Amino acid sequence: MTQAPALDPLAAENEALRARLAEAEETLRAIRNGEVDALVVSGSDGDHVFTLQGADYPYRVLVEEMSEGAIILTAEGVIFYANRRLAEMLKTPLEQVIGSACDRWIAPADAAPFRALLNRTSAPSRQRMELTLRASDGTNVPCYLSVSCLLIGEVLGSFCVVATDLTEQKRSEAILAAEKLARLILDQTAEAIVVCDNASRIIRASAVAYRLCGEDPLDQPFERAFALERPDGAGVSLADLLRVGEQRRVEAKLERRGEFFHLVVSVGPLVGPLGDKLGSVVTLTDITQRKAAEEQIERLAFYDPLTRLPNRRRLLERLHQAVETGARSRRPGALMFIDLDNFKVLNDTLGHDVGDLLLQQAAGRLLDCVRESDTVARLGGDEFVVMLEGLGERAEAAAAKAQDIGVKVLAALNEPYQLADHRCHSTASLGITLIADHQTPVEDLLKQADLAMYQAKAAGRNTLRFFNPDMQAALEARSALETQLRDGLRDGQFLLYYQAQVDDAGSLTGAEALVRWQHPQRGLITPYEFIPLAEETGLILPLGHWVLESACGQLAAWAHQPQRAHLTLAVNVSARQFRDPGFVDQVRTALAASGADPHRLKLELTESLLLEDVTDTIAKMTALKSLGLGFSLDDFGTGYSSLSYLKRLPLDQLKIDQSFVRDALDNPNDAAIVRAILALAPNLNLTVIAEGVETQAQRAFLIENGCRAFQGYLFGRPGPAAALP
Numbered sequence: 001m002t003q004a005p006a007l008d009p010l011a012a013e014n015e016a017l018r019a020r021l022a023e024a025e026e027t028l029r030a031i032r033n034g035e036v037d038a039l040v041v042s043g044s045d046g047d048h049v050f051t052l053q054g055a056d057y058p059y060r061v062l063v064e065e066m067s068e069g070a071i072i073l074t075a076e077g078v079i080f081y082a083n084r085r086l087a088e089m090l091k092t093p094l095e096q097v098i099g100s101a102c103d104r105w106i107a108p109a110d111a112a113p114f115r116a117l118l119n120r121t122s123a124p125s126r127q128r129m130e131l132t133l134r135a136s137d138g139t140n141v142p143c144y145l146s147v148s149c150l151l152i153g154e155v156l157g158s159f160c161v162v163a164t165d166l167t168e169q170k171r172s173e174a175i176l177a178a179e180k181l182a183r184l185i186l187d188q189t190a191e192a193i194v195v196c197d198n199a200s201r202i203i204r205a206s207a208v209a210y211r212l213c214g215e216d217p218l219d220q221p222f223e224r225a226f227a228l229e230r231p232d233g234a235g236v237s238l239a240d241l242l243r244v245g246e247q248r249r250v251e252a253k254l255e256r257r258g259e260f261f262h263l264v265v266s267v268g269p270l271v272g273p274l275g276d277k278l279g280s281v282v283t284l285t286d287i288t289q290r291k292a293a294e295e296q297i298e299r300l301a302f303y304d305p306l307t308r309l310p311n312r313r314r315l316l317e318r319l320h321q322a323v324e325t326g327a328r329s330r331r332p333g334a335l336m337f338i339d340l341d342n343f344k345v346l347n348d349t350l351g352h353d354v355g356d357l358l359l360q361q362a363a364g365r366l367l368d369c370v371r372e373s374d375t376v377a378r379l380g381g382d383e384f385v386v387m388l389e390g391l392g393e394r395a396e397a398a399a400a401k402a403q404d405i406g407v408k409v410l411a412a413l414n415e416p417y418q419l420a421d422h423r424c425h426s427t428a429s430l431g432i433t434l435i436a437d438h439q440t441p442v443e444d445l446l447k448q449a450d451l452a453m454y455q456a457k458a459a460g461r462n463t464l465r466f467f468n469p470d471m472q473a474a475l476e477a478r479s480a481l482e483t484q485l486r487d488g489l490r491d492g493q494f495l496l497y498y499q500a501q502v503d504d505a506g507s508l509t510g511a512e513a514l515v516r517w518q519h520p521q522r523g524l525i526t527p528y529e530f531i532p533l534a535e536e537t538g539l540i541l542p543l544g545h546w547v548l549e550s551a552c553g554q555l556a557a558w559a560h561q562p563q564r565a566h567l568t569l570a571v572n573v574s575a576r577q578f579r580d581p582g583f584v585d586q587v588r589t590a591l592a593a594s595g596a597d598p599h600r601l602k603l604e605l606t607e608s609l610l611l612e613d614v615t616d617t618i619a620k621m622t623a624l625k626s627l628g629l630g631f632s633l634d635d636f637g638t639g640y641s642s643l644s645y646l647k648r649l650p651l652d653q654l655k656i657d658q659s660f661v662r663d664a665l666d667n668p669n670d671a672a673i674v675r676a677i678l679a680l681a682p683n684l685n686l687t688v689i690a691e692g693v694e695t696q697a698q699r700a701f702l703i704e705n706g707c708r709a710f711q712g713y714l715f716g717r718p719g720p721a722a723a724l725p
């Protein structure tokens, strides 16, 4: 207050001063109104001292045109002069600015400080402050003010205010601050953040991203700087992720000098203020530790810490899956319950540490006995469970396989153990149940296997038992049959029967050789009873070899009998036999050794054999054909042969399956199939023989449709060679 007495109302006491002030104001008003054209206005000091003189036009122009806003205020704070720039800053026509109270243009918060500033301003000193003006449209205009006292004549009482518009400066300061902040964030964030342009090139990266990349990622394509891999091994491309156009999160793996990082990658578009897409922001969150922790939790929850085998919980989970997939694939599996015999005794006498060693070694041996796709689990104590999946097409075959594996498991567990300093022996009891019907709840399957295991214990331990008694009996019968089959082969219990093949005139053209087993106790056994087992066990190889040699011997013998010399002989060959790498040589040797004419020999193949590995089949058939023999496709119509196969294979004859012949007269579908085969064959250059012809009516039907070759009870049952008509 003391510095600016002119502003103080008390100063009004000074009459003289008041009068001069009034006079000066009058003069100024006159200037404003253009009534006066000579006036000297001079500032008190330095920078903004200027002199306005009505006649001194250039000064006026200077002030009018300067890039800062300029105002002259009366002592009361009324604007009586303002330049154009100021009017612009206030977004108000100059006429409305002049004459207005300057308070009106000052942001409320700055009004009091501004007043105080004016009061502090005295002739020799200039005051400065930052302040916000408020334009007429309400926008804020940040300004830098410089305020001086004006001496008009000698009168002190007006102020010259020069306002510098700071809007632009403030804006660029704000941008700089944002840049700085962004840099700070990128330097200090714990995340790896990467900013890419629209071409997936990295334009910014956080410090962690630099570390994760291992080199300077700037300017590199994202995929090169971060060669991410999805869990399925596929690469991660930024473009693919962004194509969806929204925020995406994927899990990925990154390898950096042999070290693996698990990352969650989030990608989002980087959108400018006008909605234009500037690029993308990728955040790579390192979840390696979390993953490790999850795995650890999983291990604890689902695995037995001692043996590292799946525990009961895990087993049940897999069992559920196995039952489901089994239901889909229809291939039965098996569940084995294994309990170590006398484990408790060993544990009590040698101590738990030694017991643990035994369990660990037993676990290892179990794993060695099964395929990788099977499951070995430890239920607790000395109880293990093995789950075998997809064992075979039929329950019986699956049971046989499970039994084989069970025997292997028992043998493996029977091997001596070296447990620290102790050499020990242990045996096990094993129960098996089949996973076949896909209806039994998994808990029940476990109970069944457990029960079977108790039966094995009751049967004296160190053995295995099946839960299903029928299965047990069937398996026992089967293994007995297998032994007998071996003995039978060794002891020459097999013989060949021959069934006539005739032409449409009823003349004998040849025969089919059909094997029989002369069982010492059971008498003559048909091939239906032993061929499938011989195929499964591989005994079909020696058996088939014997059949081939005998058949060739028979052909050679016929060659010396004038009425039989023209006969052909058909021999059945099973798939397993045909696939044997030595088969072609075997046939060649059999023919050579017997001296039989290859052109009289016909091999009967089945459709199933043709479906697998067609290239190999064609190669073998071609090699055999070059020896001179022919091929007939047995049981034709029951398999899945496609016409394209038939065309590619070097066949000579189709043998219409007996089921069609049997029903052709009653069932129009079967009749149609027979007709179709007969119509089709000539086009493929094949002859046709019908098997299972039992009645004259069947023969007539076949002849009527073009069939010229027949086999069946109507012409003779299979019997010894001598019995052929």
Ligand code: C2E
Pocket: 499, 513, 514, 515, 526, 527, 528, 531, 544, 547, 572, 573, 574, 604, 634, 635, 658, 691, 692, 693, 694, 711, 712, 713, 714, 718
């Ligand atoms: P397959 O080759 O289709 O033989 C025809 C079967 O039908 C023979 O049965 C035969 O006795 C029977 N059969 C013939 N005519 C009639 C008829 O008019 N009515 C009826 N209901 N049946 C008739 P078999 O001898 O019991 O042979 C059964 C199957 O065993 C054969 O079917 C063949 O697949 C297989 N097989 C026989 N011998 C051998 C052999 O040496 N090796 C191989 N791998 N399989 C053989």
Ligand code: MG
Pocket: 512, 572, 604, 634
């Ligand atoms: Mg046959």
Ligand code: MG
Pocket: 634, 635, 655, 657, 658, 691
């Ligand atoms: Mg047949």
